[in-house]
Amino acid sequence: MIRIAQKGDVQALTRLATETYTDAFGKSMTAAELAAHLEANLSESRIETFVLEDVVLVAEWEGQMVGFVHLSDINTPVQTPVSQSKKLRKLYVHQDFQNKGIGSALLAAALEHPLLKEATYVYLEVWERNIKAQRLYKRYGFEVVDQHRFILPSGAEADFDYIMVRRAAPEMGHDGQSRC
Ligand SMILES: CC(C)(COP(=O)(O)OP(=O)(O)OC[C@H]1O[C@@H](n2cnc3c(N)ncnc32)[C@H](O)[C@@H]1OP(=O)(O)O)[C@@H](O)C(=O)NCCC(=O)NCCS
Secondary structure (H helix, E strand, C coil): CEEECCHHHHHHHHHHHHHHHHHHHHHHCCHHHHHHHHHHHCCHHHHHHHHHHCEEEEEEECCEEEEEEEEEECCCCCCCCCCCEEEEEEEEECHHHCCCCHHHHHHHHHHHCHHHHCCCEEEEEEECCCHHHHHHHHHCCCEEEEEEEEECCCCCEEEEEEEEEEECCHHHCCCCCCCC
16 A cells, blocks of 8 residues: 555654665665764654655555655756756665565656656656666666766765656646657
């Protein structure tokens, strides 16, 4: 089941985000970098802001929260963001529940949500080494258009993040910029 997150979900979402991020990316940085990243980006207060100010959809499996996707206005460093661009910011499925179609279901639900459905462009950022996520995004029409360095909390430069974009279908009657 996929539903919109509420304020009461914040604690469970924080736990889920922390465990999933640590499992997926923890080995790519030092313990101190990981702790700083979690505090800056996935603390309870950050997650509460996402839930209250943006849109967070959660996936439940037999009553347990196992994944979520976070949608918002764009804050991606793209050259010329057009109006009506939005961003898919986080798509996390707990490691014990991956490869069951939950990530695909969350992504499909996100693209059907009015915030993204009415967007001219939907952007996301993904670690250059995260091939599995890139494969998923490509299946849903995203393509790589740019890249930028991921900066660790210490200020050190890490690998690149790819910027991917999904353009609205021309027949959806947007501003015509995608009709080339
Ligand atoms: C990337 C991520 C969101 C994908 O979620 P997921 O639930 O594993 O995704 P799905 O199950 O829909 O698809 C994953 C794979 O399982 C396959 N699959 C889907 N349903 C399946 C099923 N019922 N049986 C077997 N395989 C299945 C898919 O075809 C896909 O195969 P592929 O990797 O060869 O392309 C998840 O791995 C994750 O949270 N990773 C850590 C955080 C992360 O990287 N997030 C993205 C950062 S931008």
